[in-house]
Amino acid sequence: MADIPLKPRRKPVQSRSRVTQNAILDAFVRLLLERGYARLTIRDLVAIAGVGLGTLYEYFPNKKSIAANCIHQRFKSVGDSMLVRIEAVRGKPLGELVDALLDTVVALHAERPEEWSALIFLERQISDEQAYRTLYRHFVGIWAQAIRASGTPNRAELVEDMAYVLHVAVYGLLYQTLMCRPHTVGTPVFRHQLGMLVHGYVKAAQEEAVKSEFADCNLQGIQRSSL
Numbered sequence: 001m002a003d004i005p006l007k008p009r010r011k012p013v014q015s016r017s018r019v020t021q022n023a024i025l026d027a028f029v030r031l032l033l034e035r036g037y038a039r040l041t042i043r044d045l046v047a048i049a050g051v052g053l054g055t056l057y058e059y060f061p062n063k064k065s066i067a068a069n070c071i072h073q074r075f076k077s078v079g080d081s082m083l084v085r086i087e088a089v090r091g092k093p094l095g096e097l098v099d100a101l102l103d104t105v106v107a108l109h110a111e112r113p114e115e116w117s118a119l120i121f122l123e124r125q126i127s128d129e130q131a132y133r134t135l136y137r138h139f140v141g142i143w144a145q146a147i148r149a150s151g152t153p154n155r156a157e158l159v160e161d162m163a164y165v166l167h168v169a170v171y172g173l174l175y176q177t178l179m180c181r182p183h184t185v186g187t188p189v190f191r192h193q194l195g196m197l198v199h200g201y202v203k204a205a206q207e208e209a210v211k212s213e214f215a216d217c218n219l220q221g222i223q224r225s226s227l
Helices: 015-035 042-049 053-059 063-088 094-111 113-126 129-150 156-180 188-225
Strands: none
Touching: 015 042, 015 053, 015 063, 015 113, 042 053, 042 063, 063 094, 063 113, 063 129, 094 113, 094 129, 094 156, 094 188, 113 156, 129 156, 156 188
């Protein structure tokens, strides 16, 4: 498995190339839903995508490469949308900023929940440890940017800890729901449950941050008075 090249052979620089690659990836998702990954073949893909076999191999070396790139593009689009949303609400209180990101993430996954469900199951079949760690670092970094955009807390270790927990909480509930109950992701009930989970943690974390800063101030005062 480690010897299988996953990167596309050709990057779609021109618009025509992007259209071709997107046609292949769209065909992959369609066939994934209809037949499953094991029964999906390259010849099926070229027939649905409307491209030649040679053209497909110009972009991707094998089926696993197509799957990996399809999953990568989906996750990347979510991350990009989160970053855009952060800039739109920069300077708002953390609670408002979190709500804006939750609305964005839920809306993106609620559009095509069956596709997301199939891709998430597939990710668990083809991704290795390095891929998982890279994905986690990417999204933890995005949540860290969101926390900093709100202005609090200022301590780097608190930002990192909060970002990690926020990502795990959102990723865990959202993706487990997409795998087990995908039809519920777009409902107000799910959004409310996700909000309760995340805001409960944010409130507790902010309270702990205030206590920690207060304790540090007291310690510094004691140290100065003893000099």
